[in-house]
């Protein structure tokens with residue numbers, strides 16, 4: 463007001479943590495967010511290059527804070543993990559993804575799989591598999607519509623327990639993918655021990671695939687490893703046609719990234735991908 467009438471001042475948004483008075487404040491707000499419907503899921507499609515069809519939608523959580531607006535997961539998932547809120551948050555995400563899938567099925571729209579991110583803290587939870595299966599059953603959808611994206615760090619902690627959990631999930635029809643593949647623990651042994659359906663090549667490798675021969679070599683090796691082990695491989699973070707062309711040369715079958723679509727709301731998914739869906 464001091465600068466005169468009719469003037470709009472735009473502030474540079476503060477980093478998320480600084481928008482909250484304290485960590486405790488943010489934690490309290492996040493606890494509220496889970497129960498008061500402030501969280502929402504965006505979806506990013508995965509494309510099969512051989513058919514030009516979408517095969518899967520990855521659910522990615524956002525927080526629409528009443529005062530601070532839309533907050534990205536990188537700004538609150540770490541706090542959720544530290545505080546233990548990741549457990550109720552993760553359950554909310556899984557339930558909402560299943561309910562959205564059920565809505566799409568009921569409306570006869572979009573029969574894609576839905577991929578849900580599972581944080582290492584969730585995966586380590588004693589009752590993770592039983593709770594997850596219970597939530598899916600409550601929503602009434604077939605578990606084979608679901609894929610769980612887990613990281614290498616989730617599964618390398620206790621091999622025997624991991625096998626038991628993965629076997630339980632797989633016996634219900636849930637697919638398992640390894641997220642951010644290549645940047646975590648490097649033991650390849652688990653690929654033959656565990657029921658794994660898909661490797662998602664971390665986007666840090668895809669980023670410089672055109673001008674960094676090491677990144678190209680690693681990407682190429684993961685793709686061929688997948689073929690040899692009969693595990694699907696998805697290249698993440700594909701942003702331009704140059705990257706796509708090189709990935710096609712390396713016989714990559716599946717991509718995800720801004721080139722096709724950023725994560726968008728369920729409504730936008732329907733608008734963009736329902737009409738184009740020529741199954």
Ligand code: C2E
Pocket residue numbers: 506521522523534535536539552555579580581641642665698699700701718719720721724725
């Ligand atoms: P992620 O699972 O590796 O998800 C992919 C992230 O890369 C998404 O960021 C997506 O928007 C971004 N991305 C996709 N394509 C491109 C591209 O072409 N270029 C670039 N530069 N980025 C791209 P988002 O949605 O901000 O999520 C960040 C991370 O937060 C996720 O990484 C995941 O680790 C975590 N996250 C998101 N939602 C959930 C959730 O529901 N539960 C858990 N536990 N973690 C989640």
Ligand code: CA
Pocket residue numbers: 520579611641
């Ligand atoms: Ca993911």
Ligand code: CA
Pocket residue numbers: 575609637659
């Ligand atoms: Ca699949």
Ligand code: CA
Pocket residue numbers: 641642662664665698
């Ligand atoms: Ca990833």
